[in-house]
Amino acid sequence: MIDSLPPLAILLEKGPAIFAFDFGRYFVAAGVTSAIVWGLRRSSIAARKIQTREATAADKRREFAQSLQTVGVYLFVSLFIIWGVDTGVLHRFQGSYGVWGDAALLAAIIVAHDAYFYWAHRAMHHPKLFRHFHRAHHRSITPTPWAAYSFAIPEAFVMILFVPIWLFFVATPVWVMFLWINFQIIRNAMGHAGFELHPRWWLSTPLTRWINTTTHHDLHHAGGFNSNYGLYFTWWDKWMGTEHPRYAERFHEVVREVAVPQAGGEMTETISLHSVQPSRS
Template sequence: MDAQFWLLYSVLAARYVFIAGVAFLVFYILLPKKFAGRKIQALSPKRKDYMREVGYSFFTFVVFAAYGVVLSAEWVLPYTQIYTDVHAYSWGYFAFSIVLALVIHDAYFYWTHRLMHHPKLFKAFHLTHHKSVNPSPWAAFSFSPLEAVVEGGIIFVVAFLIPIHPLAIVAFLFFMTVYNVYGHLGYEIYPHWLVNSSLGRWLNTSTNHNMHHKFFKGNYGLYFRYWDEWMGTTHAKYNETLAKLVSPPQEPVQAVKR
């Protein structure tokens, strides 16, 4: 394996350790009592769960780094729509391409995710990830080798489907990591005003994905909820569960003095 592979692997691993590590430090080490009311499942994962999640995640980055090497190879790159001159499409398109990549990824994730839940594929592809019934931030990339291959494939879909700048890819993948860690956080941090807004109701939440891990079906989306809503795969108790977590605390009623 060449220097490019190890550079990519180091960047991927460092990004994961930093983002998941900060989330774990804040919510599981420093301030768990402060956020106790936002804990989705009452119990926390065990040490062995953290170790398993980290171990599989570091192997996932082997697959992801290999994909990066292949994508940038001279026998592949010219056939992609990756461009290096920002002015060829404008800064406006640069920003739009990141959003478009997220929309494409969300569709890709929903349908491959549902496919990996097929009884004939689940054990080989997706069981490893679902060993985290009560996930922690470290579970974000805890995949089996086959699932890592599937999950990493999105980078080829995006690169071949839309014009995209390398820095836009970096931004897209950084946001993906942040949102993936949030999805496995184990705490709901979105405020009630956001999840109850006309836009926010379509955003995926940590509650949504945590329920997927707990119940093993439904809530298949990544960033957004529209595929689950369109396909009727939202868990029946999702809205009820989310409402309990994000509702502002009620002020005690003061007795009226007579």
């Protein structure tokens, strides 16, 4: 064990930088995804919007405020993570296992985090936990990318707890953790985009059909609260029988191209729109 600053001293020394970094990656991921959706909604594939309901300005303000709160929770826990690393309780180092070793470790983090998220997420839907942990996030019936970190304080603690658990068991290079946390927030923002961002062949190939789409998580928000708990992949939902029964059908409805007649008899390609009407139950 080595000498270490106490968490309060770490807060004073590194707190502003930690907060700026974590808020910055949330703001960039949500902001860029929102900008992409804004552009796509004005393009020829505008009907890839998954729900007919529109998120209000109040919805977006609430999502942003709750995400800012989550960043505050992450800052608090990060102080103890840094303290744990400095004292040797948690394991992180500046070296590398080599390109292939680091790549394998990054893949392992993603797979492990997906399993953690599935089971933690599913647990928070238990009637005795939902109100206190997860109801705040489900106020976003029609989510936007700003909902990526829109958690109640207890849920925010559950979400960040994966990091010290992982670092307790696995010595992980700094750059691998950096890649993972940025991959995580980008995928999270995409999952809440409200607009299908994946190509229409996504569920038709064995290499991509097990990777979550925006439709997959949107169905969870729109009323299928007891289905589609996964974050990055669909396999836990398939194995546990919790995948929404209309997931594949709904995805193909959103991305399907149909020919429609235009003025003068010409035929133009567009997207069909048979949006799920969200339930407030």
